[in-house]
Amino acid sequence: MVPINYYIILSAILFSIGALGVLIRRNALIIFMSVELMLNAANLAMVAFSSVLKSFSGQIFVFFVIAVAAAEVAVGLALIVEIFKSKRSIDVDQMNSMKG
């Protein structure tokens, strides 16, 4: 029997690592991966709660989150490719103008 608090603490740690990645890295791709890590941490907490409460809603919600994350990645990576085409770099420090 694993107490649910262990899962929640693990989820909090993973979320914080993702937030740290968004704050300290300058590579847009790594920042994007950190966002995925944060989504995953939230999913883990939701599945843990759904397992404790013996309810399906958490799992179904996680399924929808995964689908939305897939859509988000498709559009986000297209944007990153487009930014790379105009700036020749994916350093977020260089994305400081609204017009390419």
Next chain:
Amino acid sequence: MTPEIILFLVLALVAIATAMGMLISRNAIYSALFLVLNFTTVAVFYLLLGAPFIAMSQVTVYAGAIMVLFLFVIMLLGAEALPEAEVLPWQKPLAITLAVLLVSEAAYLLITRARPVGDIIPPGAVANDPVTLQQLGMALFQDYLLPFEVTSILLLVAMVGAIVVIRKEKRVH
């Protein structure tokens, strides 16, 4: 220390180590591969929690499709490593301080405020039963049918959106 707790602790160590590896490694491809391992570990956690369907979705969609897309883009752009250029010297220490603060706040709230809500039932007799998978499918296609259909429209919009963003501008006169 039951075997389940030992398994949990080992997997948690792997998950945290791969997340840190993703954060620290200088090469974006290594970061992506670390993240694949992290997602797979989280899938094993889902199995431990008695959610086999979500675990399989995690492996196919996250560790499979999404990370392959990431690897494609990294290799396509050839942007594995950025040149070192420290623009804001105080940014990194401040960020690490804030992240430590976030973890400690979350842990403090969990330890002092959270009521113990119970243990995770071990999967097996109840959770991995095919009947519950059937129930999950029924719930997905009956109670949550509208969100499911909306998700399909969302995926279509994302597909069209990605193509529109990438497409070359055609000059029309």
